[in-house]
Amino acid sequence: MDLRPAPPPPERLARNLDWNLLRTFLVLAEARSITDAADRLGLKQPTVSAALKRLETHLGKRLIERGPGRFELTAAGKLLQREAIDIHGSVLRLGTLIRDVSDEVRGHVRIAMASHVVCPVFDAALAAFHSAHPHATLSVDVAASKDGLAAVLGRRASLGVCLVHDKSPRLEYRRLYREFFGLFCGPGHPLFGKTGLTKADLVGLPSVSFVTDRMSDALRPVTLMRAEARLEDRVVGTSAHLEEVRRMIIAGLGIGPLPVHVVRRDIEDGLLWQLPPYDQVPAIDVHVVWNPKAAMNRAESALLEELLARIEATPIEERTYL
Structure with missing residues (x-):
């Protein structure tokens, strides 16, 4: 009993x-x-x-x-x-919320950001927000997307800019931009500078990647691309930060995936070399995410409104980077 x-x-x-x-x-x-x-x-x-x-x-x-x-x-x-x-x-x-009660928009906005987000629409929204509300403050916490989403859900972050695999019904999402991932190697790699390569040239070679490069996570299309290239199953190095994956590729630890538009300058400067596949590279969407149940301060509401307005006003073709 x-x-x-x-x-x-x-x-x-x-x-x-x-x-x-x-x-x-x-x-x-x-x-x-x-x-x-x-x-x-x-x-x-x-x-x-x-x-x-x-x-x-x-x-x-x-x-x-x-x-x-x-x-x-x-x-x-x-x-x-x-x-x-x-x-x-x-x-x-x-x-x-209590401290923020005034005629002027003040308050702090905490953004949970995926590593190395490159998006002119987002940058323009930040600039417009700061110009309109100079007394509001911002902090940007770079973290793995799953950690950023957890921070938004737990109301420890005002909003997130993240990769998303499974959407939670407790959060709201808007696609901010689309990027495309390619495979790259660094200057010391045997394939660096070679043309006419095919996926057969990559078979069995060591690789590095992101912690979210898994079939059950946000970079699933990248996982499939690596699998189709038949790279070595063992991943030599991983990181949640794009800069560190880039570092490992340039240092010669292995072949790795990176957003093509983000590393365009590195390609031009001879630090990275793109490898097959050159066509039909995987597309990854980056989202703005917020908690609709969170009681936002005025600064948080103003920045979210600015972001959503610019997303709505900009066709997805202009928010797609390759």
């Missing part, structure tokens, strides 16, 4: 629930054990254990199954984690 108390009425739960319990639970949900969570929070293990028990008592549900070699969220725990992420994001933003 389940002797745990029945879930309390919503009004009483909202009145009695301590926000600090939810904050502690979010850390627990990402931890490997109560001891691990206590270390992350800088608290003692019994304190964290007691907080979890109080939260489970408040909700009348077991949230984490724990025992020897077992520490995992229950169905109720997974649901609470999703909702608590939203609540946490809203609490974090309260100070910014």
Whole structure:
């Protein structure tokens, strides 16, 4: 027989629930054990254990199954984690929203950016935004696209400029631009400078790539291109940052994929050499992503509006770079 108390009425739960319990639970949900969570929070293990028990008592549900070699969220725990992420994001933003109340648009915009985004439409939107709202501030955090999307979902970032594989129903997306990836080698590579090459010349050669170059991730078309070239299965080096993949290619670690329009200058300067396939290279879309449930400050809303207006006004042909 389940002797745990029945879930309390919503009004009483909202009145009695301590926000600090939810904050502690979010850390627990990402931890490997109560001891691990206590270390992350800088608290003692019994304190964290007691907080979890109080939260489970408040909700009348077991949230984490724990025992020897077992520490995992229950169905109720997974649901609470999703909702608590939203609540946490809203609490974090309260100070910014209150501080931003004035006639002049102020506030801070945090952008989660994929590595080395080259897009004149985006640059023009930033310039127009700063010109119209000089007292607003910006920060750009470069990260792997999956981490940027997680930051937008968790309301730790105002918006993202990311590659997208599976679209979350909790986020909104607009395609910012389309780019095309080719395969390249550096000056020290045996194929550098050679013409008349075919994909057969690439068979079995070592490669480097992005961490998202996987069948289950955003660069799936690039993965297929590498597979069709029959490069060596083992990838010598990976990075989430385009600059580091470029560095490894130039240094001669292996053949690797890069956006053609981004490395045009490197090709002209003799730092990179494009390899087959030359036709039907994979197209990758880069999106602007935001959380429609996030309470944006005025600066965030202004920049998003500027971006969306420019995307709408610019045909996709002019936002396609090869």
